[in-house]
Amino acid sequence: xxxxxxxxxxxxxxxxxxxxxxxxxxxxxxxxxxxxxxxxxxxxxxxxxxxxxxxxxxxxxxxxxxxxxxxxxxxxxxxxxxxxxxxxxxxxxxxxxxxxxxxxxxxxxxxxxxxxxxxxxxxxxxxxxxxxxxxxxxxxxxxxxxxxxxxxxxxxxxxxxxxxxxxxxxxxxxxxxxxxxxxxxxxxxxxxxxxxxxxxxxxxxxxxxxxxxxxxxxxxxxxxxxxxxxxxxxxxxxxxxxxxxxxxxxxxxxxxxxxxxxxxxxxxxxxxxxxxxxxxxxxxxxxxxxxxxxxxxxxxxxxxxxxxxxxxxxxxxxxxxxxxxxxxxxxxxxxxxxxxxxxxxxxxxxxxxxxxxxxxxxxxxxxxxxxxxxxxxxxxxxxxxxxxxxxxxxxxxxxxxxxxxxxxxxxxxxxxxxxxxxxxxxxxxxxxxxxxxxxxxxxxxxxxxxxxxxxxxxxxxxxxxxxxxxxxxxxxxxxxxxxxxxxxxxxxxxxxxxxxxxxxxxxxxxxxxxxxxxxxxxxxxxxxxxxxxxxxxxxxxxxxxxxxxxxxxxxxxxxxxxxxx
Amino acid sequence: xxxxxxxxxxxxxxxxxxxxxxxxxxxxxxxxxxxxxxxxxxxxxxxxxxxxxxxxxxxxxxxxxxxxxxxxxxx
Numbered sequence: 137x138x139x140x141x142x143x144x145x146x147x148x149x150x151x152x153x154x155x156x157x158x159x160x161x162x163x164x165x166x167x168x169x170x171x172x173x174x175x176x177x178x179x180x181x182x183x184x185x186x187x188x189x190x191x192x193x194x195x196x197x198x199x200x201x202x203x204x205x206x207x208x209x210x211x212x213x214x215x216x217x218x219x220x221x222x223x224x225x226x227x228x229x230x231x232x233x234x235x236x237x238x239x240x241x242x243x244x245x246x247x248x249x250x251x252x253x254x255x256x257x258x259x260x261x262x263x264x265x266x267x268x269x270x271x272x273x274x275x276x277x278x279x280x281x282x283x284x285x286x287x288x289x290x291x292x293x294x295x296x297x298x299x300x301x302x303x304x305x306x307x308x309x310x311x312x313x314x315x316x317x318x319x320x321x322x323x324x325x326x327x328x329x330x331x332x333x334x335x336x337x338x339x340x341x342x343x344x345x346x347x348x349x350x351x352x353x354x355x356x357x358x359x360x361x362x363x364x365x366x367x368x369x370x371x372x373x374x375x376x377x378x379x380x381x382x383x384x385x386x387x388x389x390x391x392x393x394x395x396x397x398x399x400x401x402x403x404x405x406x407x408x409x410x411x412x413x414x415x416x417x418x419x420x421x422x423x424x425x426x427x428x429x430x431x432x433x434x435x436x437x438x439x440x441x442x443x444x445x446x447x448x449x450x451x452x453x454x455x456x457x458x459x460x461x462x463x464x465x466x467x468x469x470x471x472x473x474x475x476x477x478x479x480x481x482x483x484x485x486x487x488x489x490x491x492x493x494x495x496x497x498x499x500x501x502x503x504x505x506x507x508x509x510x511x512x513x514x515x516x517x518x519x520x521x522x523x524x525x526x527x528x529x530x531x532x533x534x535x536x537x538x539x540x541x542x543x544x545x546x547x548x549x550x551x552x553x554x555x556x557x558x559x560x561x562x563x564x565x566x567x568x569x570x571x572x573x574x575x576x577x578x579x580x581x582x583x584x585x586x587x588x589x590x591x592x593x594x595x596x597x598x599x600x601x602x603x604x605x606x607x608x609x610x611x612x613x614x615x616x617x618x619x620x621x622x623x624x625x626x627x628x629x630x631x632x633x634x635x636x637x638x639x640x641x642x643x644x645x646x647x648x649x650x651x652x653x654x655x656x657x658x659x660x661x662x663x664x665x666x667x668x669x670x671x672x673x674x675x676x677x678x679x680x681x682x683x684x685x686x687x688x689x690x691x692x693x694x695x696x697x698x699x700x701x
Numbered sequence: 702x703x704x705x706x707x708x709x710x711x712x713x714x715x716x717x718x719x720x721x722x723x724x725x726x727x728x729x730x731x732x733x734x735x736x737x738x739x740x741x742x743x744x745x746x747x748x749x750x751x752x753x754x755x756x757x758x759x760x761x762x763x764x765x766x767x768x769x770x771x772x773x774x775x776x
Contacts, residue, residue: 483725486763489771502764506757509725510749513733568746574753581761585768594773 143201144300150204151181153211161421168324169375175317176384183432186292193273197300226333246354247308249601251608253591254492257356260284262634269641285449287436289391290358303640311353318364319344321371322555328374339562345582346554347490348499351589355492359548362396365389366552373406380418380426387429395549398539402532409524466538473542489590496544500554503578508557511564529556611635615695624648624668653683671696705730723759
């Protein structure tokens with residue numbers, strides 16, 4: 137663990153200094169926009185490093201640490217450390233400063249005490265990470281979920297936070313990085329709209345406290361990163377960055393989730409509306425970095441084309457049927473259904489408590505509902521720059537809602553939108569202290585609402601938090617904490633595969649795909665499995681399991697765990 | 702203004718009368734219509750803050766019990 141920690145420190149130092157060195161050749165002038173560019177470049181460097189080492193089979197802490205040492209020596213020898221200029225902290229009101237510190241401290245505490253919990257993360261995001269850690273490189277085995285082949289750009293960043301310690305205790309830092317990117321991007325956009333530093337920071341914190349976004353950041357799911365990259369693209373667009381620089385977040389976003397591409401309609405509109413504005417021309421370095429970003433993003437789609445003959449596998453031109461369906465192409469039913477749900481019910485957030493999936497709610501929170509939307513009506517009327525920004529956000533909202541199926545969780549694909557009312561709220565707050573105070577009440581209520589997600593209510597949270605950090609996981613609560621160092625996994629789609637690996641990835645998980653009982657038992661014997669986690673829901677798989685039990689080869693131990701006889 | 706009138710008319714027709722007072726679109730439409738006339742008035746900030754607090758109460762009324770349940774304040 138100590139060696140891993142050292143490698144982690146060295147590698148992160150090298151990435152930070154390397155990012156700083158590259159940033160000097162990027163043509164971004166404004167200080168707050170430079171921070172956005174810095175964060176994007178850092179994410180790009182990490183993605184490139186993990187992607188390259190993953191394909192080469194060298195995802196090992198010592199290898200990455202050694203490469204970090206070499207990079208660090210080269211950078212230090214060239215004197216890059218002497219050119220570091222730390223950005224000045226914004227001049228904010230002391231109360232806001234204390235509140236920001238409180239939010240950050242709480243976020244870090246949540247990252248420490250939460251264990252991965254959402255179904256999507258446990259079923260198809262994190263099992264990939266676990267397989268990569270165990271194999272020290274990318275694997276063809278990704279699990280049994282229908283969605284395993286989806287782009288894994290966010291998993292690259294999560295991998296960065298687990299590979300050194302070979303433990304998932306700080307895996308949530310990947311999401312927090314993106315939340316910070318969202319914070320800085322909204323801040324930069326607000327500054328560009330002539331709001332002062334205090335109000336810009338206020339807009340940024342309102343956005344980051346958007347409950348859906350906030351809980352996603354510590355839940356290992358990838359809609360918050362998509363939203364953060366969207367607002368980063370907006371910040372670069374509004375901040376007059378060169379055209380090529382826009383492609384930095386676009387490449388990364390496309391590599392995380394297709395919903396980022398859905399939202400790009402608004403960005404294209406913003407580009408069109410601002411086409412006559414003077415922008416610095418794109419240098420070769422700009423184009424090179426953007427090309428790399430696009431290469432990282434499209435690598436997953438190319439991989440799917442090579443492996444499955446379809447870049448959007450498993451989705452076809454008819455979408456994806458099954459328990460977790462996916463729509464292909466825009467549909468008016470989805471548009472009207474999603475918009476209707478949003479404006480009629482979900483904005484009130486009255487159906488369920490907050491969580492990363494925002495089930496049947498918008499997850500935009502009290503501040504956006506009470507003051508943000510109201511402020512938007514004023515800002516859209518009075519400020520042409522916000523009107524232009526609003527047009528981009530609304531187009532992105534509408535296009536995304538037309539392209540995603542109408543289900544209880546569809547609002548998590550539009551978590552970028554609350555950045556607009558957050559900025560409008562700060563804009564309105566600049567006109568009167570009374571209004572600012574009224575908006576702050578909403579922020580306070582949102583802060584309370586983002587203490588615990590609904591998936592981890594107080595009792596469950598206590599159970600998770602009181603575990604030793606080395607073993608912290610939901611496995612005990614779900615009765616899947618067994619002693620064997622290898623286990624079979626027989627499930628037809630969404631389930632809890634990741635929990636079986638243990639937080640330190642010490643357990644081997646064998647995915648069983650047998651069609652007959654004989655085949656199943658042969659595979660179990662070949663892999664020398666003593667335990668099997670079996671929770672099929674398809675009738676034929678359930679019959680197979682029953683047959684194995686009837687033959688006396690499987691015996692139910694607890695929950696979904698079976699002992700192999 | 703025609704847009705606001707048609708918006709309110711739509712809500713009056715589609716929302717039960719008992720729910721109109723807490724319909725966010727009606728509240729915002731009325732606020733918008735009023736601010737057209739009182740935007741320059743010294744009463745405008747107080748009106749805006751009051752509307753915001755009213756919307757906050759509407760939101761809290763629906764959501765706060767759910768948050769309290771997660772936090773273990775209510776069973």
